[in-house]
Amino acid sequence: MLGNTYESQVCSISRTLEVYGERWTFLIMRNALFADSTRFVDFQRSLGIATNVLSARLDHLVNEHVMERIAGADAATSSGAAAGATRYRMTPRGRDLVTALVALTQWGDSWAAPDGAPVLYTHRAGAHPVRAALVCDECGVLDASADVEALPGPGMPNHLAERLLARHEARVAS
């Protein structure tokens, strides 16, 4: 359970973290999106996570419609060691976390990677480097020093919206 005030709950970051806000969950998502992990054993081997914990995390992601469970094919119609294994497939809701995962990676690359970036994200079969950035509808890709503000949106209750707007106006006037 997160915040007990309205202000901390009416927040899309809080709501995102209600779904993903456990560190293993982000790493499971990373492996599903970027390491072709689909079977329980894929996640288990690459993460070294306890099976009961992994099982609970995958159940949670399926319940949140971030992944879907695909029943294994009959052994008779499949080939290879993995025949029959249940697979976990990302839904569009899950795949849409990609920008956040790249942005979280980038922070670590910039501030906590003494040996350099472990992973490079690329586009078009590895040929073009990709990064996460803030993009302004009018000005294009922003640099890190751009002044970005938070203003009330349609989902903000009125009394909180007024407080945010008052702060914005004080900043503009100063």
Next chain:
Amino acid sequence: MLGNTYESQVCSISRTLEVYGERWTFLIMRNALFADSTRFVDFQRSLGIATNVLSARLDHLVNEHVMERIAGADAATSSGAAAGATRYRMTPRGRDLVTALVALTQWGDSWAAPDGAPVLYTHRAGAHPVRAALVCDECGVLDASADVEALPGPGMPNHLAERLLARHEARVAS
């Protein structure tokens, strides 16, 4: 403690989550970056967080050089109720989380905001909408369906790099 395998530890997402990977921490960062929170009491009131928990989280962020603690001015030379209060100021290391925070917000706005986005991020005194996006060095701003891959970077140990490259080559060939 996160992963007990090398593969889960040599990861910039893991390292980012070692710093921020507790939900309150992301919300403290949000309030410092976007709600002008600087004093203990600002964070405490807006988040409704227990003071011992908030104190531990702020200590952690200061220890991680994400925030710095500014001793309060003498009451004699300050004015207002907050005179003398210690302030918490974001460092460049902390401010650089902004893209990840906007990206996490966006996921919540898209998939978990039944009343619409609570907050709109803007540029230039509120005039221009801002979003987080993946940007390709060659192709510009990518849309959500772009095929982004993870390839080994300079910080990836050789045996893991070989595995990632083999997967990449199998994908290109298929």
